[in-house]
Amino acid sequence: MDDSLHLLFPLLSSLLFVIGAMLAKQATSRGASPYTATALANLCLAACWGALGLLRGEGLPLDAWGPALAIALAFVAGQLCTYLAFQLGDVSLATPVFGVKIILVAVFSSLLAQRPIDLQIWIAAALATIGIAVIHGGAGPTTESATDGSTDSATSARSVRRVALTILLAILAATALSLFDVGLQHYGHAYGAERFLTTMFVFTGAISFGLLPWADRPGHVRAIRAGWPLALSALLMAAQAMSISYALGRFGDATRVNIVYSLRGLWSVALAWLLTRLAASPEENHTPRTLALRLLGAVLLTAAVIAALN
Numbered sequence: 001m002d003d004s005l006h007l008l009f010p011l012l013s014s015l016l017f018v019i020g021a022m023l024a025k026q027a028t029s030r031g032a033s034p035y036t037a038t039a040l041a042n043l044c045l046a047a048c049w050g051a052l053g054l055l056r057g058e059g060l061p062l063d064a065w066g067p068a069l070a071i072a073l074a075f076v077a078g079q080l081c082t083y084l085a086f087q088l089g090d091v092s093l094a095t096p097v098f099g100v101k102i103i104l105v106a107v108f109s110s111l112l113a114q115r116p117i118d119l120q121i122w123i124a125a126a127l128a129t130i131g132i133a134v135i136h137g138g139a140g141p142t143t144e145s146a147t148d149g150s151t152d153s154a155t156s157a158r159s160v161r162r163v164a165l166t167i168l169l170a171i172l173a174a175t176a177l178s179l180f181d182v183g184l185q186h187y188g189h190a191y192g193a194e195r196f197l198t199t200m201f202v203f204t205g206a207i208s209f210g211l212l213p214w215a216d217r218p219g220h221v222r223a224i225r226a227g228w229p230l231a232l233s234a235l236l237m238a239a240q241a242m243s244i245s246y247a248l249g250r251f252g253d254a255t256r257v258n259i260v261y262s263l264r265g266l267w268s269v270a271l272a273w274l275l276t277r278l279a280a281s282p283e284e285n286h287t288p289r290t291l292a293l294r295l296l297g298a299v300l301l302t303a304a305v306i307a308a309l310n
Contacts, residue, residue, distance in 0.1 A: 009247035010261035013240035018267040020236030021091045023229040024083060032226040034083035036215040039208045040234035042076060045241055046205020053198035060199040064191050071183040072203035078176035079237075080211070081169045089166030091272065096265030096298035097170035102258035104178035109254065112182060130300055181254050188249030197249050265298040 024037045053059075060068060085094040110116070188196050221227050247257050273295075 006247050006251040006253065007256060007260045009243045010257045011263070013244040013247075014261050014264040014267060016236045016240035016243070017261075017264045018091065018095065018271055020233045020240065021082075021086055021095060021268065022271060023233035023236065025086045025091050027226040027229040027233060028083070028087040030226045030229075031224040032221060032230055033214060033216050034080065034087045035211045036221070037083045037230060037233060037237075038076070038080045039211040039215050040230060041237040041241070042079060042201075042204050042208035044234050044238035045201045046208070048238065048242060049198045049201035050205070052194065053202070056194060056198070058192075058195050058198075060191060060195050064187065064196065065199065067183065067187050068196060068200040069203050071180055071187065072200050072207055074176045074180040074183065075200075075204055075241075076207045078173045078180060081173035081176060085166050085169035085173060088162055088169065091268050093163065094166050094170040095268035097167050098174050098177075099262040099265045099298070100171060101174040101178050101181070102262055104175055105181050105254050105258055108178055108182045112186075181248055181258065184245060184248045185252050185254045189252060193246060193249030197245055201245075266295075269295045269298050 024034075027037060028034060082094075082098075184196070184200070190196075216226075221230060244257065244261055248254055251257070
């Protein structure tokens with residue numbers, strides 16, 4: 001059997017993530033809370049893995065519940081930062097920045113194994129820093145403001161602050177999810193992927209109940225017509241998380257899995273460009289220069305990920 005077939009899981013996840021993220025952006029653009037999107041996606045995950053656990057009838061030893069809870073906390077933190085980044089900024093801005101996750105996974109893996117960080121990781125980090133700087137430069141005016149010249153200094157300053165905060169949230173999300181990946185790879189191998197994932201995602205659902213006081217009420221969701229994008233986004237984000245979590249827990253290989261998963265940065269810019277052309281994008285109507293800079297930044301981040309391999 002080809003030892004690369006398991007990379008189809010992160011490839012599928014990268015595509016589902018971008019579509020789910022665009023739907024989440026549409027929902028938050030209509031006024032939905034990122035806490036709603038986070039709770040819905042994680043409760044879907046808990047329901048699916050909980051049902052699988054009941055069918056298998058295999059429990060996780062009590063001594064593994066502590067690590068499962070810690071990894072669940074990292075996952076929820078990463079998901080929440082992801083949705084907050086989508087609320088503040090664009091999917092085509094935040095998603096390429098998530099590509100730094102593979103570099104962080106390599107760093108955390110080195111620290112866990114108590115070995116020096118390799119030179120290529122430092123090179124990759126430098127490329128990633130340049131890529132993020134280029135993406136930050138993609139905070140240009142929208143097509144409308146560029147056309148009518150109405151962009152003033154205050155609006156420009158607010159735009160730059162939003163971009164900076166979006167990038168910071170994306171980096172925080174990547175950090176939390178890197179800890180999740182490294183922990184899942186270790187404990188998934190130790191206790192069995194399905195057993196560990198079942199308990200961990202049930203904990204994820206339990207933690208996500210704590211977000212419900214800040215989530216939207218059903219009446220508000222109906223009033224702003226955010227029901228269907230929220231529901232579809234939750235299902236897609238849950239499906240992509242199941243796919244990549246299974247790959248990490250069952251096969252390990254966190255570096256290559258994350259390399260393929262990082263392609264979502266390129267998909268997000270390509271989808272943003274396509275939807276802009278079709279006048280159907282939930283994001284702002286960006287100028288060609290802005291999208292070109294984001295594409296260049298995504299390419300540089302992808303190059304950083306590849307550099308981390310060699």
